[in-house]
Amino acid sequence: MGDAEGWAPHPSVRVTIDDVARVAGVSRQTVSRAMNGKGEISAATRHRVLATIEELDYRPSAFARGMRTQRAGTLALILSDIANPFFPAVARGVFDAAAGRGLAVVVHNTDADADAEREATRSIVDSGAAGAIGFFEALDDESLVALGRRLPLVVADRRAPGEGVASVISDFAAGTRAAVEHLYAAGHTRLGMLDGVVGVDPVRRQEFLAVLTEHGHPQPADHVVTGPPTVTAGAAAVRELLARHPEVTAVFAFNDLLAIGAVRALREAGRRVPEDVAVVGYDDITMAALLDPPLTTVHTDKYELGRTLLDVLARRLDGHAAEHRLLSPRLVVRGSG
Amino acid sequence: MGDAEGWAPHPSVRVTIDDVARVAGVSRQTVSRAMNGKGEISAATRHRVLATIEELDYRPSAFARGMRTQRAGTLALILSDIANPFFPAVARGVFDAAAGRGLAVVVHNTDADADAEREATRSIVDSGAAGAIGFFEALDDESLVALGRRLPLVVADRRAPGEGVASVISDFAAGTRAAVEHLYAAGHTRLGMLDGVVGVDPVRRQEFLAVLTEHGHPQPADHVVTGPPTVTAGAAAVRELLARHPEVTAVFAFNDLLAIGAVRALREAGRRVPEDVAVVGYDDITMAALLDPPLTTVHTDKYELGRTLLDVLARRLDGHAAEHRLLSPRLVVRGSG
DNA sequence: AAGGTTCCCGTGAACGTTATCGTAAGGCGG
DNA sequence: CCGCCTTACGATAACGTTCACGGGAACCTT
Structure with missing residues (x-):
């Protein structure tokens, strides 16, 4: 029948550092030394x-430890949308x-919203996380x-964003x-x-325009x-593009x-794709290879990035010290372009 | 140039409950009462x-609070593989x-491995999580x-698995x-x-065989x-199936x-699919509708499940008290069967 | 052999919060 | 006007760990 009176934890006794000290015949400080x-x-x-x-199956209290050290054995992962296959x-x-x-990971989903990203950072600081990994898409450099x-x-x-912050970047250019x-x-x-929503990462767009210029085809911004970054938005965007420029025969997408x-x-x-219009994507998510036609795209090793x-x-x-690493993507030519 | 001497947190002063009490002109106990x-x-x-x-922008210390209450404002989500689109x-x-x-979520990835699931539960208990949600695929009922x-x-x-544990189940049958x-x-x-790996959830297989029997087609287990639950395994499995039973004209998959x-x-x-062999899946992951042919599958509302x-x-x-809810899936007929 | 080092280890305090208990002030019936 | 109950708040004591000390024994050093 369950406990209608609310959830009550069992009275299990906790084995503390003092118990270990007593059994081992030393002081608790010595136990602490042995552990750390x-x-x-x-x-x-x-x-x-x-x-x-x-x-004794002693497990140190994360709370008590954190109280002294102000640091927990947990780290934060901030991202915009876990449902995005990337x-x-x-x-x-x-x-x-x-x-x-031995680190636990708490995930913060922000939807690339500035307020949500800010709230996530507050939560992370308060939680005393040992560290954080973030895909920040809206927050300013100063906050970071x-x-x-x-x-x-x-x-x-x-x-x-500045001194002391490490970075890992895929070479979008x-x-x-x-x-x-x-x-x-x-x-x-x-x-x-x-293009994706105009945010903090304009590299793909910039490089796209740069290559066009190099080929003697500077094009107005409305190309x-x-x-x-969603499927439905991609459909809408390409309709918009064709309405503006029916002569387009190739499309490069942000993802x-x-x-x-x-x-x-x-x-x-x-x-027809690719006969009439070629399409090239970015990321090489799992489903890219399974589609018809299979999607030509820029492969990034997402697991390795993680x-x-x-x-x-x-x-x-x-x-x-804070490092900065650059990961190299590679083009995967399939059927779409 | 970064700090080669190791990472040192800034000496920022923490505002405690006593500071609030002093400024407000009350005792800290009263501050605690006001908060909680x-x-x-x-x-x-x-x-x-x-x-x-x-x-004062006072933020209570999660550690100190947890120390007293033995409970943190965080909860755990245990799953087998976050890379599985489900x-x-x-x-x-x-x-x-x-x-x-206002709860943070820490995610534990177990690969449906019994040891990993056990380790996750240990970690969760130690962390003093407020609660846990788990897709356990290997752990025994007793442990749960x-x-x-x-x-x-x-x-x-x-x-x-027993008294006191709530459940939310999709109606696989x-x-x-x-x-x-x-x-x-x-x-x-x-x-x-x-079928998926033989584990704790035999419902789909059982119901499949039951329906076959009802139609007067009891079949040996080697059907x-x-x-x-992966794409490559699906390819291998269907090859195995065809080798055993070339006469099969329809395939139902675990996912x-x-x-x-x-x-x-x-x-x-x-x-040809579906002309020669019809295929029906389960879950209706995003890519199912985008394939060619689009996949006929049993749709479950995954977001709603969450x-x-x-x-x-x-x-x-x-x-x-612990509740038990049943979510109803629905068949989505597309091109594959 | 006396003094200085080095190596181990223990003692007390502190981290910031909540639970338990105590107590003063006010209301109320007698 | 006195005892009693209720309401609102404060003082004290934990929770379990690590840090800053300090001290004793063994080992050198001269």
């Missing part, structure tokens, strides 16, 4: 203490690497530097260049782009249509979701 | 204290509902009941029945199934091929990933 490897302690007593810890793969990499170091002063911080796919050059090599001269929406909308509009993010954070936790 | 709404306090002083809290949508629902209640005695627990897509009956209605009589792999392998084997899980957990936290 700090301070001087003889190998003999350390082993003895560790044995009693095992024996992020789960990254998160998986972070989780796996974190588990290897401030956060970086409170705890080790690594920003992902965003240039380092190189990836974009590879994609657009590929379209030119295939004979296309009228290109359009479906770039903007929308949120695969936009590209997928574009392919669908193009077909509904009676254009692992790298945690690696950089871990090194920072270990006292190293 | 417990104990007797006059409306006037409560407002005064709350105002000072706001003014889970991100659920997670999103959990996150959104949790954010509405034990966990449920330490904190409010809701199991997902698994029958309640109904969904499976709808799918298989649909295949019969389309004229198929030789059916095979691609069911088992594999992990969409298996179904997608099956479709690809069938085509590579020269069979929200419901958190709702049930929250009610448990508020002192209600």
Whole structure:
């Protein structure tokens, strides 16, 4: 029948550091030393203490420890939308690497909203997280530097906002260049782009326009249509693009979701892909290879990104300076363009 | 140049409950009362204290609070693989509902491994989480009941393991029945199934066999091929199935990933889908509708599942008895079968 | 052999909050 | 006007860990 009187934890007795000390015949400070490897302690007593810890199944209180150290064994992962297929793969990499170091990961979903991102940072600081990994898409650099002063911080796919903040970035310029050059090599001269919402990462758009200019095809800004990074937005964006410039024969998209929406909308509009209009996406999410036609896209190793993010954070936790790493994407040519 | 001497937090002074008490001209106990709404306090002083809290931007220490209450403002979400497209949508629902209640969510990725699930439960108990939501696929009922005695627990897509543990389950029997009956209605009589790894949830397989029996087609167990829930495993499984039973004209899969792999392998084997072999999946992950042919599948509202899980957990936290909810899926007929 | 080092280890205090108990002030019936 | 109950608040004591000291024993050093 359950307990209608509310949930009451069982009265289980907690085994504390003092219990271990008593059984091992030492002081609690010595137990602390044995656990944390700090301070001087003889190998003999350390082993003895560790044995009693095992024996009593002693588990230090995260609260009490955090109270002294002001730091928990947990870290934060900030991202805009876990339902966006790009992020789960990254998160998986972070989780796996974190588990290897005994760290728990709390995930904050922000929808790329500035207030949500700010609230997440507050929550993280309050929680005393050991560190944070963030895909910040709306917050200003100043706030990030401030956060970086409170705890080790690594920003992902965003240039380092200032001193002390590490970063791991996929080389969007190189990836974009590879994609657009590929379209030119295939004979296309009228290109359009479906960009993500104008935010802190204008690299793809900038590089797209730069390559166009190099090929002697400077195009007005309205060859770039903007929308949120979703399939439906991609469909709408490509319709908008075709309405403005029916002569376009190739489309480069900010990410695969936009590209997928574009392919669908193009077909509904009676254009064949890739015969009439070529489409190239970005990210190479899992479904890209499974579609018909399979999507030509810029592959980024998302799992590796996740692992790298945690690696950089871990090194920072270990006292190293803030690093900045660049990951290289590669174009994967499939059927769509 | 960064701080090579290791990461040192800024010396920022923390504003404590005593600071608030002093400024407001009350004792810290009164401040505590004003915050938590417990104990007797006059409306006037409560407002005064709350105002000072706001003014000083006081944020109670989660560690100190947890030390007293043995409970943190965080909850755990245990799942097997965040990279499996089924889970991100659920997670999103959990996150959104949790954010509405000011709870942080720490995610544990287990790969459906018993040891990993056990380790996750240990971590959760140690962290003093307020509650937990879990897709447990390997852990025994006894362990779950034990966990449920330490904190409010809701199991997902698994029958309640015992007293005190809440559950939210998608009605797999109904969904499976709808799918298989649909295949019969389309004229198929030789059916095979691609099952997930044999684990704690045999419902889909059982119901599949039950429907077959009702139609007078009891089939030997080797019409069911088992594999992990991935695309590649689906391809391998359907090849195995065809090797055993070339006469099969319809395949029901444990989930969409298996179904997608099956479709690809069938085509590579020269069979048309759905003309030669019909394929029906389960879950209706996002990509199901985008494939060619679009996948016929059993739709479950994953986001709603996430929200419901958190709702049930929250009610448990508020002192209600453990609930058990059943969510109804619905068949979505598309091109694959 | 006396004094200085080094190596271990223990003692007391502090981190910031909530639970328990105590108590003063006010209201009310007698 | 006195005892009693209620209401509102304060004082004290934990919760379990680590940090800053300090001290004793063993080992050198001269």
